Amino acid sequence: MGSTIFRKRFLSLALAVILLAALFAACDAGGGKAGGGGGAKAGGGDGGVSGKVSISIAGAVLEDGINPITGGTTRGLTSFFEANFKPKYPNIQYSISIVPWETYIAKQRTQLSAKEIDVVSAGGAEAIFWNEGLIRDIEDLLAADKDFQPETIYPAGIWKSNTHVTSEDGKHFALPMLLGRRMTVYDAKIFDDWGVEPLGEKPTPDEILEKAKRMTGINPVTGEQNYGLYFSGNSYDSPLFRALTYYYEAPGASGRLTDIKNLKWEINTDKMAKVLEWMAEATRYCNPAFINGQGNEKFGFENNDIAIYLDSGGGEPWNNYTSAKDESILKRFVPVMNLGPKGEGYVAVDSVMMAKNPQNIEAAWEVMKFMGSYEYGVWNYEDYQGTPALKDTKYMDDKDIYSKMALKIAEYAHPDMLGDDNPFYITDMVPKINAFLSNAANGQALDIPGFLQEMQDAAVSWTAAQ
Numbered sequence: 001m002g003s004t005i006f007r008k009r010f011l012s013l014a015l016a017v018i019l020l021a022a023l024f025a026a027c028d029a030g031g032g033k034a035g036g037g038g039g040a041k042a043g044g045g046d047g048g049v050s051g052k053v054s055i056s057i058a059g060a061v062l063e064d065g066i067n068p069i070t071g072g073t074t075r076g077l078t079s080f081f082e083a084n085f086k087p088k089y090p091n092i093q094y095s096i097s098i099v100p101w102e103t104y105i106a107k108q109r110t111q112l113s114a115k116e117i118d119v120v121s122a123g124g125a126e127a128i129f130w131n132e133g134l135i136r137d138i139e140d141l142l143a144a145d146k147d148f149q150p151e152t153i154y155p156a157g158i159w160k161s162n163t164h165v166t167s168e169d170g171k172h173f174a175l176p177m178l179l180g181r182r183m184t185v186y187d188a189k190i191f192d193d194w195g196v197e198p199l200g201e202k203p204t205p206d207e208i209l210e211k212a213k214r215m216t217g218i219n220p221v222t223g224e225q226n227y228g229l230y231f232s233g234n235s236y237d238s239p240l241f242r243a244l245t246y247y248y249e250a251p252g253a254s255g256r257l258t259d260i261k262n263l264k265w266e267i268n269t270d271k272m273a274k275v276l277e278w279m280a281e282a283t284r285y286c287n288p289a290f291i292n293g294q295g296n297e298k299f300g301f302e303n304n305d306i307a308i309y310l311d312s313g314g315g316e317p318w319n320n321y322t323s324a325k326d327e328s329i330l331k332r333f334v335p336v337m338n339l340g341p342k343g344e345g346y347v348a349v350d351s352v353m354m355a356k357n358p359q360n361i362e363a364a365w366e367v368m369k370f371m372g373s374y375e376y377g378v379w380n381y382e383d384y385q386g387t388p389a390l391k392d393t394k395y396m397d398d399k400d401i402y403s404k405m406a407l408k409i410a411e412y413a414h415p416d417m418l419g420d421d422n423p424f425y426i427t428d429m430v431p432k433i434n435a436f437l438s439n440a441a442n443g444q445a446l447d448i449p450g451f452l453q454e455m456q457d458a459a460v461s462w463t464a465a466q
Contacts, residue, residue, distance in 0.1 A: 050091035051360030053367045056111050057096065058104035058123040067383070074383040084379075085370050092363045109134065118358035119367050121177065123350045126164035127421035130173050131258050135353045137171040141365050148369060150175070157347070157413030158389050163421050164349040168256050173353055175372030176389035178380060180348025181313035181406040182239050184208070184336045187299075190307045193221040199308070201336050202343040205247055205278050208308060212285040215307040224305060229282055231310040233291035233437045237420045238430045239311045239346040244275040245418060246340035252425075253417040253459070260466045263417075267429075268449070268456040276448050279433075280440040291438050300333060311338075311345070314402025315385070327399065335405040344412035346419065349389060424462045429455060 063076040075083075077096055085094070097117070099107040105125045111117045112134040122129060129135050142148065150159055154176045158165060165174045186199050194215045199207065212228030219226045231240045245252060250271035255263040266272070287295030287306070298304045300316025317333035320326075337343025352371040358364040370376060377388025378395040387403045388395075389410070396403055418425045432455060440446060 048091070049089060049362055049366050051093070051363030053092060053094045053119060053358070053360065053363050054117045055094060055096045055119045055121075055367060056099060056108055056117040057121045058099050058108065058125075059101045060098050060121075061384075062096065062098055075379065080376075080379055084375055085367075088370075089363075089366055092366060094367060112355055115355065115357060118355050118360070118364040119352060119371070120355065121350060121352045121371065124164075124348070124420055126174050126349075126351050126353060127167075127257070129353065130167060131421075134356055135173055136356050136358075137167065137173045138175075138354060138365075138368075139171055141361070142172060145365070145369075153372075153374075153391060154389050155391055155407060155410040155413070157344075157411050158349055161414050162347065162349050163257075163415045163419065164351045168258055168415075174351035175368055176349050176351050177372060177377065178350040179387045179389045179406055179410055180346075181315070181387050181402060182243075182311045182345050182347065183314065183338055183402070183405045183409060185309045185312040185314055185317070185333055185402075186336065187304055187307055187332060188334050189332050190215060190219065190226055190304070193219050194226075194307075196307075198334070199336050203336055203339070205244060205339050208310070208339070209278065209281055209285075212282070212308055216285040224303075226305050226307060227287045227295070228285035228307045229310065230286055230290055230296050230299065230306040230308070231282070232293045233283075233286075233441070234293045234434050235311075236430065237346070237426060238433050240339075241275065241279065241430075241433055242416060242418060243311075243339040243345035244278055245272070245416070246344060248272075248274045248278075250275055251417050253422075255417075257417070257421055260423075260463060263459075263463050265456055265459040265463070267459055268452040272452055273448050276436065276446075276451070279437060280446055280448075283437055283441040286441070288441060291434075291441050300329070304333075314405070318400065318402050319385075321399070330399060330401060335402050337405070338409055340412070342412045344409055344414065346416070347406075347410050347413040348420075424459055428458055428462065 057077070061074070061076045062078050064079055065074045065076065066072070067074050081094065081096065101123075104123065105128065108120055108122055108125065109129070109132070112120065112129060120129070120135070142150070158176050158179070160166065162176070165176055166172050184199065184203060188198060191198055196211050196214050199211065208229070214228065215226055216228040217226065218224070248271045250266075250269060252267055252272065253263050253265050289295030296306060296309065299306050299309055300320045314333070314335055317329050321329040338345025352368050354361075354364050354368055374390060374392060377390050380386035381388055381395060387406050393404065393407065418429065420426055436446070436451060
């Protein structure tokens with residue numbers, strides 16, 4: 001499935017929160033929706049625009065509900081559109097359909113192919129649909145709409161180069177909505193217990209390993225087992241691997257994903273070997289359950305046993321703070337940047353796009369701008385704990401250090417060749433990487449050169465078959 005910020009909403013205090021986040025929220029992970037600044041024009045409305053628009057959204061919530069943390073009402077799409085879109089655009093008739101995450105790519109591909117929908121939010125399949133020719137670019141609409149200034153609305157790294165927004169040849173085909181939150185979060189108390197210096201704002205992979213090693217074992221203060229490190233060992237898109245390829249300058253391939261047959265694979269390289277060597281050592285400092293995406297259940301709570309959490313969304317401590325209103329939680333669980341050379345990592349983005357041949361381009365464009373607007377993003381933040389892809393953060397809780405860090409990382413976002421837009425990476429490489437991590441965690445002998453050659457050969461064969 002896609003990068004989806006909706007599905008990759010951060011862990012919460014209760015199963016109900018997890019389900020709510022999984023339905024509606026980036027990718028992660030963590031796991032945003034957009035607008036702001038010049039976006040006031042985007043949501044300003046033009047009552048003179050008329051037409052019909054059919055909207056398809058993956059994994060969203062139509063009806064109102066109850067936030068299990070705050071006890072407040074969460075507004076579903078139906079009531080939110082009625083209260084905020086309809087008064088501005090009384091002459092636009094819209095319909096909203098929700099597709100489940102389990103089948104969203106196939107379902108929305110069918111909807112687009114059959115010309116059943118005009119506007120689509122795909123939560124991870126944006127570049128897939130663009131490469132398949134199912135959606136249109138919006139360059140002409142941007143040029144004609146002088147009041148709409150996306151450069152003032154969205155973080156530069158997202159607007160200029162994110163592959164869920166911009167094509168490889170620089171054409172914009174989507175407006176950003178939500179960001180996936182992937183950062184490093186460390187437990188300051190555990191660091192203090194072990195007498196280890198806190199992480200820098202941009203920790204290097206070497207710093208992470210050195211400090212994780214020192215904090216793996218029996219905590220000298222509490223007498224409890226600590227693990228120096230945590231990351232998910234069964235991630236569907238391996239964002240840690242991707243961040244490490246940035247740091248070690250191991251792109252994995254060169255060329256264009258729109259021209260798969262001519263991709264040049266660069267998997268079996270010394271730099272890629274460094275990525276796997278780092279990951280193999282990192283497994284020594286994790287709870288063994290990490291390989292199944294478990295072992296992090298205590299993170300964000302008083303009895304936490306993890307010193308450094310990689311690719312965290314900060315959701316666990318933030319939800320704990322939201323419930324308890326105890327600021328010591330935020331002082332204890334400290335966010336820093338990711339592992340790329342500038343502190344960057346993979347930034348998942350959920351976007352809104354227009355079908356290749358919509359019923360009414362003008363009306364569909366107004367719907368797109370509304371879904372990429374400040375007020376739409378704030379609604380996601382307030383009701384579903386999403387992180388909007390917005391430069392303007394006046395809506396944000398002053399104490400929300402995790403969303404602020406996510407936006408800082410997003411400023412350095414850039415495209416890569418190994419990601420969820422690369423079919424071979426997702427379907428072949430990631431399962432092999434996860435198996436490699438399992439073997440490393442279980443103490444099996446590792447043949448990294450042989451492993452990389454196997455993936456290189458498989459990639460070349462896959463390309464030749466396209």
